[in-house]
Amino acid sequence: MRKIYLVGFMGCGKSMIGRRLSYYLKLPYYDMDSEIVRQQGMSIPEIFEKYGEERFREIETEFLRTFRDERCIIATGGGVAMKEENRKIMRRTGLVFFLDATFHDIYSRIRHDQNRPIVQRSTREELEALYNSRRKSYKESAHINVLTEKRTVRQIVEYIGFQV
């Protein structure tokens, strides 16, 4: 029952690719943030505000530990691959794809986002530093790196579809 996990920085296209891949492969799709929002009955900014980022990170790990045993596609949150335990769970229970996008593309997608606390509280320079510092963990967590620059959604979906 191998799951397909999509990892990568905020705005790299995990949700968009996940939805299209779900249609292409005829597998259920789950967005981890949306599932957490549903479980907790609060938005991501509210969870950060009320419980703090550390608790949010625990909730993410609880989600990975307990999520249903089903072949499906999961778009993870951008911070999930930072924790070793999360990386282990993902690699043990599925195939992990890193959607590698340039910071330029990412920033143009996320800069005005109200629903991402990390974007809200950071400058462009801080986000770029975070992007650079996280790339190693994304690569370590993934079985397969997917370069998204100059590729269409369709090409990316077909590429991933071919590997599973």
Ligand code: S3P
């Ligand atoms: C986060 C990414 C977000 C969400 C939260 C924290 C991060 O998910 O989990 O705002 O630390 O990079 P997306 O990557 O889906 O935006």
